[in-house]
Amino acid sequence: MQSDLNYDYISQVLLKVGRIMIENGAETTRTEDTMKRIAKQAGVSDLEVFSTLTGIVIGINKVDKTAVIQIYSRATNMERIVAINDLSRKFTAGKITFKELACGVDQVEKYVPDFPWWLKGISAFLISGGLMILFSHATANWGDFIPAGIIGMLGFLMSSFLHRFYEVQFISDFVASFLIGILAVVSLKLHLIVSLDGVIIGAVMPLVPGIVIMNGLRDMLSGHLLSGLLRFLEAVLTFIFIGAGLALVLRFFR
Numbered sequence: 001m002q003s004d005l006n007y008d009y010i011s012q013v014l015l016k017v018g019r020i021m022i023e024n025g026a027e028t029t030r031t032e033d034t035m036k037r038i039a040k041q042a043g044v045s046d047l048e049v050f051s052t053l054t055g056i057v058i059g060i061n062k063v064d065k066t067a068v069i070q071i072y073s074r075a076t077n078m079e080r081i082v083a084i085n086d087l088s089r090k091f092t093a094g095k096i097t098f099k100e101l102a103c104g105v106d107q108v109e110k111y112v113p114d115f116p117w118w119l120k121g122i123s124a125f126l127i128s129g130g131l132m133i134l135f136s137h138a139t140a141n142w143g144d145f146i147p148a149g150i151i152g153m154l155g156f157l158m159s160s161f162l163h164r165f166y167e168v169q170f171i172s173d174f175v176a177s178f179l180i181g182i183l184a185v186v187s188l189k190l191h192l193i194v195s196l197d198g199v200i201i202g203a204v205m206p207l208v209p210g211i212v213i214m215n216g217l218r219d220m221l222s223g224h225l226l227s228g229l230l231r232f233l234e235a236v237l238t239f240i241f242i243g244a245g246l247a248l249v250l251r252f253f254r
Contacts, residue, residue, distance in 0.1 A: 007063050010042050013102045015069040018049070018056045020109055021084055025076040027215040028052070028227040034088050038101070041092045053230050073167050076211050079115070083108045120160065121153045124206040128152020132195075132202025141194040147187050152203035155180040159207055169234075173207050174241040180204055181249030200246060207242055209235045 014035050021031040032049045035058070039047040048059040053074065059066045084105065091101045129149035133142070159176035166172055180203045187193045216231030 007044070007060055007065050008067075009102075010039065010044060010098070011058060011060065011065060011067040013098070013105060014039055014047070014058055015056055015067055016105055016109070017084060017088070018051060018058075019069050019071055020105065021081055022051065022053065022056070022071050023074055024080045025074065025078065025211055025215070026081050027222075028219045028224045029222040031056075034085065037092050038088055041094075042098050052227055053234070074169075075114075075163070077114050080108055117157065117160075121157055124156035125149035125153040127206050128156075128202045130202075131205045132198050135201050136195055136198030141198075144193045144195055144199050147193045148199040148202040151180055151183045151187070151199060152206055154183065155203055156206040170237055170241040173238055174245045176207055177204055177242040177245030178249060179245075181246045182253065185249060185253050204242055204246070207238075209238045212238070 017038065018031050018035050021034065022028070028051050031051055035049050036047055039045075044060055044062070046061045048061065050057045053071065055068060055070045057066065057068050087096070087101055087104045087108070090096045091098065096104070126149065128151065129145040132144060132148040155176040158179050159172040162172035162175055163169060180200065184193070184196055184199050184203065187199070188196045193199050212231050212235045216228045216235065218228075219225075219231060220228030
């Protein structure tokens with residue numbers, strides 16, 4: 001591990017680990033800690049890491065090496081984060097070699113699946129219906145549970161589908177919230193629901209970036225002010241676009 005080639009190899013694997021974690025919803029603190037633990041076990045004790053939501057820079061002072069990788073998209077896939085953490089723990093415990101770690105990281109990127117669409121849909125259905133009852137408990141109508149669940153499920157699946165084609169998440173959220181508003185208004189006019197406000201509130205909940213907000217808070221409390229503020233800004237913009245889609249429907253179609 002004394003040659004430049006080996007340091008280059010270590011750097012590329014570390015960057016791939018960091019990129020996968022950030023892309024799939026890990027907070028900056030966890031990402032940097034994981035990279036440093038892997039580097040230390042690999043024999044690089046003086047690794048410096050600077051990571052944001054859009055890129056990672058690492059430096060190895062011993063050999064004057066610097067490497068950079070850009071991050072173009074972000075989502076939430078805890079399966080991949082768990083898989084990377086598992087590989088990291090095995091490597092730092094000496095159970096696998098660095099080459100096996102690198103192969104495992106490649107496998108995670110290529111073959112670790114996201115949750116299936118049907119499971120995401122069912123989850124969005126239950127979240128939408130349940131939170132509709134919770135947030136409008138005073139005026140809640142249990143007859144609205146199924147319509148709210150269906151509308152929320154369709155809105156969430158629309159957002160997920162569009163996110164595959166648009167790197168900017170806000171466009172997907174705007175279209176999804178617009179669809180939710182249209183379906184809710186049509187359901188009210190057809191007397192399928194009683195509380196328009198309750199159904200809309202419940203249906204948009206799967207679109208709310210709760211993990212982004214929590215990760216932003218954790219980053220800020222850990223001293224990563226830049227990443228924390230960027231995550232909060234991302235969450236605020238998401239709220240704005242969701243609200244804009246709903247406001248457009250309620251203004252012109254209600």
